[in-house]
């Protein structure tokens with residue numbers, strides 16, 4: 478058995494006792510590599526491009542839980558809704574409304590996470606913490622008909638400064654608590670998806686429930 482299956486087993490052994498879920502980030506990797514991870518017991522896969530996800534899906538077992546983790550353009554929402562278990566990367570209210578409309582039209586419920594921008598980089602997508610707090614304080618989520626907001630997703634600053642990474646993750650966890658104080662009627666707002674290959678230990682220490690790991694499992698990506 479190769480590196481992929483060894484790494485899946487190692488990560489499951491490390492994460493599952495503490496109840497942390499592993500999202501295997503398989504973007505840019507071929508279906509046979511996903512198959513090796515699947516055969517080692519992995520069931521949640523994260524993809525960041527709509528067409529790539531839709532191409533791989535029919536090549537792989539149907540009990541895979543697909544998470545979309547990339548920037549989603551509103552004109553691609555119709556292709557994705559109904560094909561994934563969770564859209565982790567909702568980064569605008571316009572996108573949220575488009576997902577709600579597409580899900581309602583299809584008579585299904587879509588699980589989403591709201592992406593929070595806490596990193597120092599200006600290029601990362603997501604809501605500012607105060608924008609999200611306003612959204613929940615104003616109870617705007619009550620207008621949603623077919624979307625269930627299950628929690629928050631975030632990326633930390635890309636830096637070697639471990640204190641900055643820790644403070645990014647801690648502020649996401651604090652935001653989740655502030656949102657629940659502002660809207661205690663929210664149900665199932667439980668997920669904190671944070672932590673990647675280089676920083677997942679710190680993310681878990683800050684309360685992450687789902688880590689998104691690509692490079693550690695599948696090796697470097699050929700973009």
Ligand SMILES: *Cc1c(COP(=O)(O)O)cnc(C)c1O
Pocket residue numbers: 502504525546547632673674675689690691692693
């Ligand atoms: C690519 C990607 C990851 C995985 O990053 P690695 O460093 O390869 O573990 C996690 N989250 C998101 C949103 C990504 O785009």
